[in-house]
Amino acid sequence: MSRIGKLPIAIPDQVTVTVQPDNTVVVKGPRGELSQKVDADITVKQEGGQLLVTRPTDQKRHRSMHGLYRALIANMVTGVSEGFTIRQELVGVGYRAEAKGQVLEMSLGYSHHIMISLPTEVKVTTVTEKRANPIITLQSADKQLLGQVAAKIRSLRAPEPYKGKGIKFVGETLRRKAGKSASAK
Numbered sequence: 001m002s003r004i005g006k007l008p009i010a011i012p013d014q015v016t017v018t019v020q021p022d023n024t025v026v027v028k029g030p031r032g033e034l035s036q037k038v039d040a041d042i043t044v045k046q047e048g049g050q051l052l053v054t055r056p057t058d059q060k061r062h063r064s065m066h067g068l069y070r071a072l073i074a075n076m077v078t079g080v081s082e083g084f085t086i087r088q089e090l091v092g093v094g095y096r097a098e099a100k101g102q103v104l105e106m107s108l109g110y111s112h113h114i115m116i117s118l119p120t121e122v123k124v125t126t127v128t129e130k131r132a133n134p135i136i137t138l139q140s141a142d143k144q145l146l147g148q149v150a151a152k153i154r155s156l157r158a159p160e161p162y163k164g165k166g167i168k169f170v171g172e173t174l175r176r177k178a179g180k181s182a183s184a185k
Helices: 060-081 143-155
Strands: 016-019 024-029 032-037 043-047 050-054 084-091 096-100 103-107 114-117 123-127 135-140 166-169
Touching: 016 043, 024 060, 032 060, 050 060, 060 143, 084 143, 096 123, 135 143, 143 166
Parallel strands: none
Antiparallel strands: 016 024, 024 032, 043 050, 084 135, 084 166, 096 103, 103 114, 123 135
8 A cells, every 4th residue: 555645635624525436536625725626546534634545456557646646635535624834045146025914026146137927826925134135935724736836936046056146935945066276387
């Protein structure tokens, strides 16, 4: 058995889960509603306050989908009840970020400002304090969408290995290179 797939998913009180006949799992909670189409071979059953994901055989395809769909459904339940947060830090002189509704405006050392229109499911806030790097905070119930948006923002100016300038996740450690050394004559 898949170690992840056989774990039951606990459903909090304020969350409702429905499994539709076409094998679509719909999860509703205080932070929104998410749905995921599950493969026809994988069965999702609700027993008491738990969800159980089972597979028909031990084929490699079924084993891989078993853990995948269990993890996706568990992330949906966590997302609609608690939500997910990603914090990113802008490291560099003159790097700035400002949230204007669903538009994130950034100054990243280019000759122009970069504006990103964010999906409505993602909430963005920015914090800029004196003598500290600007921090972008992204919040959403959809973990997959949140990771995709964070990766897009990071790709605009990925951290470089010599000075560490760029957009990095808060708490991320970067591998730094030594750089040039003066030649001895």
